Amino acid sequence: MxxxxxxxxxxxxxxxxxxxxxxxxxxxxxxxxxxxxxxxxxxxxxxxxxxxLDPPQGMLLMLHKPVGYTCSTRDPGRVVYDLLPPRFRLRTPALSTVGRLDRDTSGLLLLTDDGALLHRIIAPRSNLPKVYEARLAQPLRGDEAASFAGGTLLLESETTPLKPARLDVLEPQYVRLTLTEGRYHQVRRMFAAVGNYVESLHRSRVGGLALDGLEAGRWRVLNAIDRRRLFEESG
CATH class of the missing domain: 3.10.290.10 (RNA-binding S4 domain)
Known part of the structure; x- marks a missing residue:
């Protein structure tokens, strides 16, 4: 070339x-x-x-997304690409987020220009665990863990039950939730389904990757070891 x-x-x-x-x-x-x-x-x-030069095609990077940024390229407000070198938005193939975190959710976000890798990460059969920490508006009732783990919970307006998810209670109103799928606003909708409300939400892990001290708004390119670690905890 x-x-x-x-x-x-x-x-x-x-x-x-x-x-x-x-x-x-x-x-x-x-x-x-x-x-x-x-x-x-x-x-x-x-x-x-x-x-x-920046990494060639096939780049995968990790960003610690702060609250207040969206994953859209068309949003008139702050977007996650504002946190990256401007030229990253001009790459061919395009650099895309691997799934999305909404504006009010912080934490680990992956981006790549490798379409095959993106689909491998988000494919349902990958069963990659995604770990979230949530601050709730109300104390837990006590039956939420069983409800989430049962594989029968239905979200509003959906007909397919959620896959089993693990709920760990850290404090009466602070929890860790581990999912293996990624439906629209899933964590917030899960707690809404059991009569609660998520006040703050943070994604701390995807597969075997964690932020490991990466500060909010910072990013780093992932190497071959990181990539292997990403899939270590897949099902």
């Missing part, structure tokens, strides 16, 4: 803008030699302004 196309696909600008980067001498190899738009160079050898 020619260098100009590589740069454009990674979001460093249009092909015209990428060509201009090269003309300005801002694109070099690992030794500092200036590269030209028509050069064919290994991805790992390219530098822009002295910095290695």
């Amino acid at each position: 020619k260098l100009v196309r590589l740069l454009a696909n990674l979001g460093y600008g249009s092909r015209r803008q990428a060509t201009l980067l090269c003309r300005e001498g801002r694109v070099t190899d690992a030794r500092g030699e200036v590269l030209y738009a028509d050069d064919v160079v290994a991805h790992a050898q390219v530098r822009v302004d002295g910095e290695p």
